[in-house]
Amino acid sequence: MKASRLVTLFAATVAASLFSGAAPAADDSLAAIKARGVVKIAVFSDKPPFGYVDKFGKNQGYDVYFARRFARELLGDENKIEFVLVEPAARVDVLESGRVDIVLANFTVTPERAKRVDFAKPYFKTAIGVVSNDNTPIAREGDLQGKKLIVIRGTTADVYFSKIKGIELVKYDQIGDAFQALRDGRGVGLAQDTTLVLAWANENKGFSVKLGDVGNVDPIAPAVRKGNTELRDWINDTLVKLGKERFAHAAYDATLKPYYGGDTNPDDLVVEGGEF
Amino acid sequence: MMPPVSYATGACKVFSLDYANMLESAPLFARAALTTLKISTAGIALALIIGLACAFLLYLRIPLAGRPVRAYIELSRNTPLLVQLFLLHFGLKVDAMPCSVAALAFLGGGYMAEALRGGLEAVERAQIESALSLGLSRWQTLCFVILPQALIVAVPALGANVIFLLKETSVVSVVAVTDIVAVAKDLISLYYETTEALIMLVLVYLVLLLPICLAIRHLERRVKHVAFGN
Secondary structure, eight states: OHHHHHHHHHHHHHHHHHHHHHSOOOOOSHHHHHHHTOEEEEEESEETTTEEEOTTSOEESHHHHHHHHHHHHHHSOTTOEEEEEEOGGGHHHHHHTTSOSEEOSOOBOOHHHHTTEEEOOOSEEEEEEEEEETTSOOOSGGGGTTSEEEEETTSHHHHHHHTSTTOEEEEESSHHHHHHHHHTTSSSEEEEEHHHHHHHHHHSTTEEEEEEEEEEEEEEOOEEETTOHHHHHHHHHHHHHHHHTTHHHHHIIIIIHHHHOTTSOGGGTBOSTTOO | OOOOOOSHHHHHHTTOOOHHHHHHTHHHHHHHHHHHHHHHHHHHHHHHHHHHHHHHHHHTTOTTTHHHHHHHHHHHHTSOHHHHHHIIIIISOOOHHHHHHHHHHHHHHHHHHHHHHHHHHTSOTHHHHHHHHTTOOHHHIIIIIIHHHHHHHHHHHHHHHHHHHHHHGGGGGGGTOOOHHHHHHHHHHHHOOHHHHHHHHHHHHHHHHHHHHHHHHHHHHHHHHHHHOO
16 A cells, blocks of 8 residues: 555656656747747637638638737738637647747637736727617617517526516527527527627628627737736737727728628727727 | 545535525526416317317218328327427427417327327227117217217326426427526526526426326326226
8 A cells, every 4th residue: 555655656756747847948938939030829710700711721810910910010021920720728728838929819808817828908809799680770778678689598698688687588599590580580689799790790681780889898819828928018019009000990901891891880899009 | 734634525515506596596497387387288288179180080080081180190299399399480480489389289289189099999889870879969979978988098198198298398498488498598507507407497397297197197097987987
């Protein structure tokens, strides 16, 4: 018994020392990135219009538009980027393991995430939006009183409107069923993330988002490895600088406008100069 | 110094339910149980009417009725309620509540028809001729001679169908009806009260179904007395 316990202890010690030894010294300081000559940025591969790979194999989207500009500001050439494609669940890990310097992947700032990574200033924001039939437009939260509102069970919109009295929620489990129900007129509107309802309304004639900023407006920001304040501060300064030329609006026009249509007000979504 | 280890916490956590939350959710479940009962009562009543009509049409060998009735029975019994709900709600644009009742009646009609047909077939056809020769009209023969005997035979099967159909209503939340399953799903997705909500769900179904089950058993015993005496 005692011997086996000793062996376990020994193995644990060895493993611990191995793992601590395996963790590389962070190579994401500004100087190191400049010496490397390429900045490693994590983006989405399949989430248009934020981060996706187009049919020519090129990274595109709102996040990518910012990523290229960061490379230009930092290294003088917008092509000096290594794009690392991530899934939402891997966004913290790629920073902690040193795979990338920056995450630009529609990363919503939450207290839980802020414990693991350092967020820079936001460049985008998201809230709950209500898409409604143009014949019965919903422009204010008050318009929903005494009406039926379609939500998808368990979403932030469901959580938010469940707490508000006087609105009858029509709940579906599937997002497709919910949008079909809206088409069939089973509610005056459908509440979901603003970005999602905007894109849907743009593709479906007769529907539009007249109410796009319900509930908490959540900031979306670039993230760096926890403790890399040098890179974070550089991003913040860069965002402030880009705000002067209204870069986020330019990024919106180039990447998001085709998805959200001309009726959408970009100020509901983009953040200029990191000022949230 | 070793910190004191509490071995109990891990094991107890499984049973550490938030009883206050469960009590708090009771009114929600009660209101939803009314919805479940409304759909079941209306759906089962309609199913009985449809079933009786179908069973008569088959038993009396009404010309041209046999094939369509049999086709309906097979269609209703061999498609899931979930699919019937989807078709009615998203396909034929029927509102949630009427859609739930209609789907349940459609499904139940087939099962009730088969149960009643079984009862009717158990009554000797010679009784029809006997009744008619005694001067009873066809309608009187059916209602006062054949049907009572058929019902006695069919009661166990009909009772099983009632219980089956009430349980089948557990899928109506897919068309956004706030039944008791919807309440449980809400509690899980909004407050993560998974275990509490599911235990409440089991209890509510038990409370709804046990009295019905006992009533049906009582009825079975009664009709047995009617049929065979003490």
